[in-house]
Amino acid sequence: MKVILISKNIPEIDIDTSELEKHIAFTFLVDGISRACSHQLVRHRLASYSQQSQRYVSMKNFPYVTPPSIENKNISFTVNKEKVSLTYNEFMNLIGEAYGSLIEQNIPKEDARFILPNSCATRVVFTMNGKELIHFLKLRTCNRAQWEIREMALEILKIVREVLPEIFKKIGPECFTTGICPEGEKTCGKKEEVINFFKSF
Numbered sequence: 001m002k003v004i005l006i007s008k009n010i011p012e013i014d015i016d017t018s019e020l021e022k023h024i025a026f027t028f029l030v031d032g033i034s035r036a037c038s039h040q041l042v043r044h045r046l047a048s049y050s051q052q053s054q055r056y057v058s059m060k061n062f063p064y065v066t067p068p069s070i071e072n073k074n075i076s077f078t079v080n081k082e083k084v085s086l087t088y089n090e091f092m093n094l095i096g097e098a099y100g101s102l103i104e105q106n107i108p109k110e111d112a113r114f115i116l117p118n119s120c121a122t123r124v125v126f127t128m129n130g131k132e133l134i135h136f137l138k139l140r141t142c143n144r145a146q147w148e149i150r151e152m153a154l155e156i157l158k159i160v161r162e163v164l165p166e167i168f169k170k171i172g173p174e175c176f177t178t179g180i181c182p183e184g185e186k187t188c189g190k191k192e193e194v195i196n197f198f199k200s201f
């Protein structure tokens with residue numbers, strides 16, 4: 001995954017909550033995240049997005065993301081009651097071959113993509129105002145967030161802490177910003193550890 005801040009709008013004014021929303025904005029390019037991750041990202045409504053098209057860009061030999069829990073594992077599938085042993089990479093290559101075969105049979109890319117997996121890597125450019133970015137970071141740097149979007153949120157936090165430390169040094173998951181975990185029974189139970197992590201992050 002690559003996260004690049006491609007533009008920012010930070011006028012020379014005193015920044016309070018209202019200015020964060022009205023005049024401060026960040027545009028990021030995120031490359032090499034899975035479609036599973038981008039789907040979570042675009043749930044954040046107060047932002048503008050441009051995503052690489054699967055209608056026009058060929059996904060032959062598509063790049064994909066491998067979750068750490070699967071990395072280097074031989075995975076077994078049961079197909080037609082036969083147990084087939086394939087690695088994750090082999091299975092991805094198989095999907096790539098099937099996609100290629102659909103394209104060769106003149107199936108349009110916009111339809112061939114229906115067989116592509118969530119792991120398929122994508123590229124998204126998005127713009128958020130300062131207030132929405134803080135909300136996004138609060139939710140997605142939390143230990144409860146899915147690992148990939150959390151990794152992305154941490155990269156973004158690292159960048160904006162350098163750009164606007166007076167605001168973003170105080171930003172992180174809710175336990176860090178308020179001292180209270182809102183997750184109830186689903187809490188990670190590591191509040192002190194998390195607070196210390198974000199203090200020195």
Ligand SMILES: Cc1cc2nc3c(=O)[nH]c(=O)nc-3n(C[C@H](O)[C@H](O)[C@H](O)COP(=O)(O)OP(=O)(O)OC[C@H]3O[C@@H](n4cnc5c(N)ncnc54)[C@H](O)[C@@H]3O)c2cc1C
Nearest residue numbers: 040043044045046047132135136139140142143144145146
């Ligand atoms: C750990 C985690 C697990 C999740 N699991 C699921 C899941 O299982 N299923 C699922 O469907 N989703 C899930 N989500 C996504 C979640 O439900 C939200 O869609 C997503 O986090 C976007 O956040 P949001 O709605 O608070 O805010 P955003 O869309 O980022 O908007 C920010 C804030 O602006 C305000 N706002 C935005 N639009 C409006 C509006 N139209 N009217 C009034 N106020 C508005 C709200 O106050 C909102 O909180 C999960 C999210 C997290 C962080």
